[in-house]
Amino acid sequence: MDFLGLFEKYWPFLALGLWWAYKWWNSKRVIAMLPELKKDGAIFVDVRSAGEFANGNAPGTINIPLPELGSRLGEIPKSSPVVLCCASGTRSGMAKLLLKKKGYQKVYNIGTWRKFLD
DSSP: OOHHHHHHHHHHHHHHHHHHHHHHHHHHHHHHHHHHHHHTTOEEEEOSOHHHHHHOOOTTEEEOOHHHHGGGGGGSOTTSOEEEEESSSHHHHHHHHHHHHTTOSSEEEEEEGGGGGO
C-alpha cells in the first residue's frame, strides 16, 4: 500500500494524534506564560461543574461551569487575560471559543486544572 492509501485508511488516527499533540503543546506554552499572565492580572476560570470543582480545584481559580459561562460574562473583565481550565482541556477549549467570539482578546486554555498545581 502506498502513502496515499495508508493516509486514506488511517487519517482519523492521524487527526486524533495531531489533536492530542496540539493540546499538549498548547498547555506547555500556557504554563510557560503563567508568571507573566499572573503579573498582568489574569483571571483563572475553571469551567467544570460545581460538583467537580468542589471535589478538587487549583487555588485562585473561580468556578463558572461551561453551561453558565454565557450568562456570567460580567464576572470576567475583558481587560484582563483569562486562563481557562477543566478536566481535560476540551470544555475549556469550548469556553475559549465562546470568550473569543464575545470579544475577549487575551484568552488561554491551560487544559486540565491540575496544570495550575505544577
